[in-house]
Amino acid sequence: MSALDRLVAPFARARSRDSGLPTALVLLSGAIAAAVLSPIAWILLRVLEAEGGPSLLTHPSTFATSIALVAVVTGASVVLGVPLAFLTVRTDLPFRRFWTIAVALPLVIPSYLGAFTYISAFGPSGYIADLLAPLGVDSVPSVYGFGGVALVLTLYTFPYVFITTRASLLSFDESLVEAARTLGVSRIEAFRRVTLPQLVPGIASGALLVALYALSDFGTPNLLRLEVLTQAIWVEFNGFGRETAAMLSLQLLTITAVILALQSRVGDSTQGAYVGTRASTSDTTVALGRWKAPALAFCASVVTMCLVVPLGVLFVWFRRGSSAIGRTRLVFEWSYASNSVLVSVAAAVACALAAIPVAYLAARHRSTVAELIDRATYIGYAMPGIVLGLALVFFGVSYGAAVDDLSSVIGAASYLPTLYQTLPLLIFAYVVRFLPQSVGATRSSVMRVDRELTEAARLLGESPLGAFRRVALPLIAPGVFAGAALVFLTTMKELPATLLLQPTGFDTLVTYIWAVRESGSYGAAAIPAFVLIVVSALSMVVILSQEK
Amino acid sequence: MDPSTRDGIDDDRSGRSRVRSAVGDRRSFLQAVGASAGLLGLAGCSGGGGGGETTSETSADGDSATSTSTSDVPAPKTYTEDELFHMDEWRGDGPQVGERPNEYTGLSVLDLPNLRGEITVYLGGGEGGLYQEAMQRIQNLYRDFTVYIRPASSSQLANTIIEEANAGQSPADVFWAIDAGSVGVVAENGATVTLPDHVTQSVPDTYHPTDEWVGIMGRARSIPFNTNAFDADEIPNEVAAFPDDPRFEDEMGWAPTYGAFQAFITAMRELNGREATKQWLEAMQAHGVRKYGNEFQVANAVATGELSAGFSNHYYSRLVYEERPDAPLELAFTQNDAGALVNCSGAQVIKNSSNPETAANFIHHLLSIELQEFLGTRGFGYPLLSSVPPIGNLPTIDQLNPPELDLSTLANVQPTLELLREVGAL
Numbered sequence: 001m002s003a004l005d006r007l008v009a010p011f012a013r014a015r016s017r018d019s020g021l022p023t024a025l026v027l028l029s030g031a032i033a034a035a036v037l038s039p040i041a042w043i044l045l046r047v048l049e050a051e052g053g054p055s056l057l058t059h060p061s062t063f064a065t066s067i068a069l070v071a072v073v074t075g076a077s078v079v080l081g082v083p084l085a086f087l088t089v090r091t092d093l094p095f096r097r098f099w100t101i102a103v104a105l106p107l108v109i110p111s112y113l114g115a116f117t118y119i120s121a122f123g124p125s126g127y128i129a130d131l132l133a134p135l136g137v138d139s140v141p142s143v144y145g146f147g148g149v150a151l152v153l154t155l156y157t158f159p160y161v162f163i164t165t166r167a168s169l170l171s172f173d174e175s176l177v178e179a180a181r182t183l184g185v186s187r188i189e190a191f192r193r194v195t196l197p198q199l200v201p202g203i204a205s206g207a208l209l210v211a212l213y214a215l216s217d218f219g220t221p222n223l224l225r226l227e228v229l230t231q232a233i234w235v236e237f238n239g240f241g242r243e244t245a246a247m248l249s250l251q252l253l254t255i256t257a258v259i260l261a262l263q264s265r266v267g268d269s270t271q272g273a274y275v276g277t278r279a280s281t282s283d284t285t286v287a288l289g290r291w292k293a294p295a296l297a298f299c300a301s302v303v304t305m306c307l308v309v310p311l312g313v314l315f316v317w318f319r320r321g322s323s324a325i326g327r328t329r330l331v332f333e334w335s336y337a338s339n340s341v342l343v344s345v346a347a348a349v350a351c352a353l354a355a356i357p358v359a360y361l362a363a364r365h366r367s368t369v370a371e372l373i374d375r376a377t378y379i380g381y382a383m384p385g386i387v388l389g390l391a392l393v394f395f396g397v398s399y400g401a402a403v404d405d406l407s408s409v410i411g412a413a414s415y416l417p418t419l420y421q422t423l424p425l426l427i428f429a430y431v432v433r434f435l436p437q438s439v440g441a442t443r444s445s446v447m448r449v450d451r452e453l454t455e456a457a458r459l460l461g462e463s464p465l466g467a468f469r470r471v472a473l474p475l476i477a478p479g480v481f482a483g484a485a486l487v488f489l490t491t492m493k494e495l496p497a498t499l500l501l502q503p504t505g506f507d508t509l510v511t512y513i514w515a516v517r518e519s520g521s522y523g524a525a526a527i528p529a530f531v532l533i534v535v536s537a538l539s540m541v542v543i544l545s546q547e548k
Numbered sequence: 549m550d551p552s553t554r555d556g557i558d559d560d561r562s563g564r565s566r567v568r569s570a571v572g573d574r575r576s577f578l579q580a581v582g583a584s585a586g587l588l589g590l591a592g593c594s595g596g597g598g599g600g601e602t603t604s605e606t607s608a609d610g611d612s613a614t615s616t617s618t619s620d621v622p623a624p625k626t627y628t629e630d631e632l633f634h635m636d637e638w639r640g641d642g643p644q645v646g647e648r649p650n651e652y653t654g655l656s657v658l659d660l661p662n663l664r665g666e667i668t669v670y671l672g673g674g675e676g677g678l679y680q681e682a683m684q685r686i687q688n689l690y691r692d693f694t695v696y697i698r699p700a701s702s703s704q705l706a707n708t709i710i711e712e713a714n715a716g717q718s719p720a721d722v723f724w725a726i727d728a729g730s731v732g733v734v735a736e737n738g739a740t741v742t743l744p745d746h747v748t749q750s751v752p753d754t755y756h757p758t759d760e761w762v763g764i765m766g767r768a769r770s771i772p773f774n775t776n777a778f779d780a781d782e783i784p785n786e787v788a789a790f791p792d793d794p795r796f797e798d799e800m801g802w803a804p805t806y807g808a809f810q811a812f813i814t815a816m817r818e819l820n821g822r823e824a825t826k827q828w829l830e831a832m833q834a835h836g837v838r839k840y841g842n843e844f845q846v847a848n849a850v851a852t853g854e855l856s857a858g859f860s861n862h863y864y865s866r867l868v869y870e871e872r873p874d875a876p877l878e879l880a881f882t883q884n885d886a887g888a889l890v891n892c893s894g895a896q897v898i899k900n901s902s903n904p905e906t907a908a909n910f911i912h913h914l915l916s917i918e919l920q921e922f923l924g925t926r927g928f929g930y931p932l933l934s935s936v937p938p939i940g941n942l943p944t945i946d947q948l949n950p951p952e953l954d955l956s957t958l959a960n961v962q963p964t965l966e967l968l969r970e971v972g973a974l
Contacts, residue, residue, distance in 0.1 A: 222841060223841055231805070237703060237707055238701075238810070239810065239961035239962055239965045240707065240710075240733050240961060242707060242710075330680070390707060393708050393715075396715075397715035398715040400715075401715060401716025401717060404716070421698075499701075500704065500708060504719075505698075515677065515699060
């Protein structure tokens with residue numbers, strides 16, 4: 001054995017050990033995936049109860065509408081998000097910092113609130129129609145139907161693509177393009193062969209979140225009157241057709257599985273997996289020149305649509321609400337805000353912890369098992385809140401009954417805690433729904449960490465866990481943190497599962513907004529909506545400050 | 549809300565006698581007899597205030613261990629306003645309240661059994677916090693009584709209770725839902741216990757078709773119309789007439805995804821059969837009826853002139869009216885058909901409740917004269933205790949002509965959904 005071989009051998013061993021699947025990590029990740037998939041068992045249970053057995057295609061046109069909506073919203077989000085990311089990262093656009101935050105902020109506005117304000121603003125006899133009427137404009141395009149739903153969903157989800165594309169652009173090593181150029185490749189060819197493959201995984205991971213959000217959102221299509229699967233599920237639950245609702249949920253999950261499979265093909269290209277660890281050193285900022293004005297106008301119009309319109313309408317509600325007769329008796333309390341923050345922080349921490357093993361496994365051990373586990377954590381993101389809520393009602397109470405039975409059999413007081421209508425079960429529901437946001441952010445940060453660094457630590461005698469803790473963890477911490485912040489702000493907005501699973505008397509901002517909205521009192525909804533937006537906006541600033 | 553009212557009630561909790569003495573001589577009758585019996589927590593006193601006689605019905609669950617056994621509940625009687633418990637504080641003072649009666653028949657909270665312990669109420673809907681405030685006021689009447697409230701949509705809570713019962717035990721003692729259909733479906737799934745007669749007896753049979761639940765407040769289907777477009781006498785008195793009437797072409801709105809609308813169509817199916825209902829739905833669609841997300845939106849659209857008329861509960865038009873008192877909006881009511889349906893909020897005791905007697909007595913409190921006055925004058929519902937009239941220009945509940953229909957059948961929404969889908973309304 002040559003000296004060189006002796007030197008290389010330990011690395012080779014480390015490598016081979018590393019690429020084999022570590023049992024403990026697989027078991028841990030598998031358990032996390034199984035836990036977040038467990039609500040599906042309830043769906044299957046109810047489907048099997050259905051008269052005439054399960055049938056998969058009960059509402060073909062609704063099914064088609066859902067698919068079309070997902071396609072349009074995802075496409076439109078890419079069309080909006082990618083140029084905006086490029087403008088704010090790679091050009092000399094004036095006030096880039098401001099635009100970055102302003103363009104990402106729509107993510108903090110619940111899309112149902114967006115839809116509500118859009119109806120107020122653009123609906124027949126809304127504020128805009130009132131404004132235009134004296135000018136001789138007697139009809140505005142309808143906000144109702146497919147177009148309106150697609151518009152509102154795009155406006156409030158495209159920041160997912162914006163944020164992930166930005167991250168890719170920021171970590172993109174421009175010297176690769178320069179290298180390609182010195183090798184005689186044309187500018188366009190260099191973009192197609194070098195830049196694009198590096199950006200696609202980032203764009204795809206944002207697009208995946210958009211697609212699954214568009215599929216699972218209920219509030220927007222409900223308010224803007226579009227018959228999609230979630231709407232049909234809601235109607236069935238209202239009519240106590242739980243079996244049909246379960247069947248529709250299964251259809252929804254089928255679409256989810258297809259989307260996930262598609263995304264793995266686009267987003268998991270191995271070229272994309274190796275992203276440079278350093279941002280470009282040379283200054284490659286693109287000068288906008290005479291395109292500066294159109295670029296600014298583009299940013300400004302997006303921000304107007306996403307932020308100025310809803311905030312303006314909320315302000316009008318607020319003004320009106322303070323003067324009008326107090327219809328609602330539900331008085332706003334600041335504890336609703338602290339409750340919201342409490343559960344959202346807890347959900348963020350829980351998701352961050354659960355995401356690390358799954359993301360680490362997926363990023364470091366490319367195998368079918370690792371990929372399946374990773375994909376499985378995304379399923380819950382597309383599960384409608386009401387379905388997830390009822391599933392956990394059933395399991396929560398079943399668990400309670402089992403504990404009771406157990407303690408009566410043993411004849412001793414049970415030491416097992418109850419779960420139903422407690423915070424842990426509620427937070428588990430949030431983990432099921434929002435874990436993928438954490439997994440995605442964590443996984444891409446793991447990919448960015450040079451594999452050799454942990455291997456070097458192993459070589460220096462660290463255990464696998466020690467190497468992870470002392471070397472990898474500090475490096476991936478920003479990604480973990482960004483993922484957690486994303487979970488935080490989506491939890492702040494979550495309504496249906498919260499309503500079903502909150503501990504009795506534990507009201508949050510969204511449940512309060514729900515209650516006063518239910519009573520038709522828009523004025524009273526304005527304050528909690530503002531509070532929700534401001535608190536969430538702070539977490540958005542945290543996400544963006546993690547960027548280099 | 550009137551802050552002084554609220555203070556008065558808060559005081560009740562900490563020092564009932566202080567409040568009573570503040571009321572002074574007007575309440576001398578109460579101080580002398582009934583008041584101490586019902587409300588000062590002296591267990592075992594029968595409500596011997598005036599009538600004296602006790603009811604002879606049997607107790608629902610035969611629990612004789614407690615001091616508030618149902619035999620302590622006196623028969624309903626007639627009270628003057630002064631004989632009731634602080635009626636002026638229960639009553640609302642909105643512009644639509646107007647004159648109130650001098651006498652009421654029923655039971656005062658003064659003569660109802662004391663409430664003690666803790667109960668959990670699942671509250672479906674609830675008129676913008678009105679029901680919650682009502683329950684808080686009941687809680688404040690007693691020193692040792694706590695109500696935990698879980699609000700959500702009524703169908704969601706019904707689904708929840710059924711899931712809970714499937715899996716084991718529901719934490720709910722009482723389910724109070726805004727619609728008869730939701731309490732009906734919970735009862736059908738065997739998740740309730742029978743209510744004692746003394747709770748249900750003062751409510752007309754229409755509003756408690758079974759003893760598994762009892763109606764609390766009613767609300768009527770109505771035709772909101774824009775007064776710039778029509779006069780009241782121009783509105784047909786049957787829903788069947790609308791599709792044939794050219795004046796309503798492209799001028800009406802409905803909310804097919806909305807529970808109250810589905811209850812209306814369910815009633816139509818029950819009354820006229822599926823085929824006739826299908827024809828009516830198709831005819832309305834051919835007539836250009838417009839879809840809305842809920843009935844508040846329908847009423848609002850009528851008020852703004854976007855529509856000339858629509859189908860909605862009377863309640864939502866009242867809400868529009870409250871926000872815009874000058875809205876050109878009025879209500880018409882059809883006669884003896886599905887369009888004249890009167891639905892109600894209903895309450896029931898959930899099976900295996902750890903405190904079933906208190907739960908039933910709690911529901912009885914909701915049907916007391918004071919609470920019916922409270923709910924009827926501060927919200928827009930119809931009190932189901934017929935001696936407590938509704939407010940505003942609304943016809944009284946006995947002037948409405950609802951169809952003969954078992955309200956529990958409104959739970960049978962599934963075929964309605966299929967029908968609505970079949971004709972493309974959903």
